[in-house]
Amino acid sequence: MAKDYDEIIEREIGALGNEPEQFGKLRSMEGLDEKTREEVNDFRALTDKMRSTDAVAEERTISNGWIPIDRSEMGIRSMFYPSDWEFRVKPATVMAIRNWASIDEENLAAVNNVMNEIVKTCVSIHSEYGKVSWEKINSWDRFWFILKVQQYTFSRGENKIEFEDECNECGETLMYTLKPETLFYEFPDDQVVENCWDSEKFCWNINPQDYGLPNKPVKLYTPTIGKDNMLIQWVYSQNQAGKNIDETFIKFLPYMLERAPKDVQVLDRQVKELKRTFDTWDTDMFLFMDEVVRNITINPSEKLRQKCEHCESEVTSNVRFPNGIKRLFVVQGKHSKFGSR
Numbered sequence: 001m002a003k004d005y006d007e008i009i010e011r012e013i014g015a016l017g018n019e020p021e022q023f024g025k026l027r028s029m030e031g032l033d034e035k036t037r038e039e040v041n042d043f044r045a046l047t048d049k050m051r052s053t054d055a056v057a058e059e060r061t062i063s064n065g066w067i068p069i070d071r072s073e074m075g076i077r078s079m080f081y082p083s084d085w086e087f088r089v090k091p092a093t094v095m096a097i098r099n100w101a102s103i104d105e106e107n108l109a110a111v112n113n114v115m116n117e118i119v120k121t122c123v124s125i126h127s128e129y130g131k132v133s134w135e136k137i138n139s140w141d142r143f144w145f146i147l148k149v150q151q152y153t154f155s156r157g158e159n160k161i162e163f164e165d166e167c168n169e170c171g172e173t174l175m176y177t178l179k180p181e182t183l184f185y186e187f188p189d190d191q192v193v194e195n196c197w198d199s200e201k202f203c204w205n206i207n208p209q210d211y212g213l214p215n216k217p218v219k220l221y222t223p224t225i226g227k228d229n230m231l232i233q234w235v236y237s238q239n240q241a242g243k244n245i246d247e248t249f250i251k252f253l254p255y256m257l258e259r260a261p262k263d264v265q266v267l268d269r270q271v272k273e274l275k276r277t278f279d280t281w282d283t284d285m286f287l288f289m290d291e292v293v294r295n296i297t298i299n300p301s302e303k304l305r306q307k308c309e310h311c312e313s314e315v316t317s318n319v320r321f322p323n324g325i326k327r328l329f330v331v332q333g334k335h336s337k338f339g340s341r
């Protein structure tokens with residue numbers, strides 16, 4: 001039963017690392033939150049003791065201000081947000097860094113929570129009507145924002161995540177650096193965007209009749225952090241209640257659901273309604289919709305893109321965390337290293 005839950009989270013986080021041993025399966029569903037909480041508490045007690053002097057020093061050297069993000073840095077992904085939205089980022093707080101340091105990297109739910117914590121505390125969105133929730137950030141941008149926060153947190157370039165790989169053009173070894181600007185995204189075809197993206201209502205208008213099917217038009221939406229979280233909770237509650245989950249349907253849900261309501265029961269009603277729509281699709285419509293979703297997805301593919309210093313080609317490599325995902329926000333303190341772990 002835990003499988004569905006794993007897959008949803010894995011889709012969220014698992015794709016970011018290609019070292020399966022560091023993104024292993026959730027070990028148990030029961031008592032997960034309690035266990036995580038215990039671990040965090042233990043670790044906090046320990047880090048409080050060990051890092052108190054470092055933390056004070058860090059707090060002073062890190063600037064506390066919000067830094068506006070130049071939306072052009074997001075490239076095409078910027079068009080999936082209203083034009084009046086302003087994104088700001090601030091360096092991670094010592095508290096967030098501590099939480100990050102206590103990640104059990106094998107616990108996908110915990111990794112998911114800590115990643116969200118960084119976005120929640122360090123990214124803010126303002127529109128002309130006021131503050132916008134961080135949960136409105138599109139799922140594929142979450143890691144990009146985390147890397148932005150990381151960059152501002154360690155503004156002197158300390159704590160770089162680097163790894164070596166062979167250039168797939170010339171075979172020479174080159175050093176990849178994990179940075180927001182080196183994340184490699186796959187985009188929908190220009191034609192698909194032009195024909196189907198509604199830049200006023202922020203949804204995809206799909207008309208099956210344009211593709212030779214009799215079905216009525218369908219609206220699809222971009223997956224967001226908020227929707228993902230609500231859906232993870234919903235899947236969890238279904239599992240707890242021993243209900244069967246249609247895994248194929250789950251794949252479509254983040255696109256079919258317009259926005260996640262705060263209330264799980266309201267969400268449950270909406271999901272049931274969408275399921276009824278989903279069940280009306282015959283094989284042809286299903287195959288068509290499957291193709292649609294594949295084509296409108298912006299994957300934060302687990303790839304980095306960089307220019308090879310030897311042959312000048314643009315080459316890609318899979319994202320790797322040589323010392324685990326922890327290293328993103330945890331620096332070795334001023335003390336000499338205690339052991340090899």
Ligand SMILES: [Zn+2]
Nearest residue numbers: 167170308311
């Ligand atoms: Zn090369």
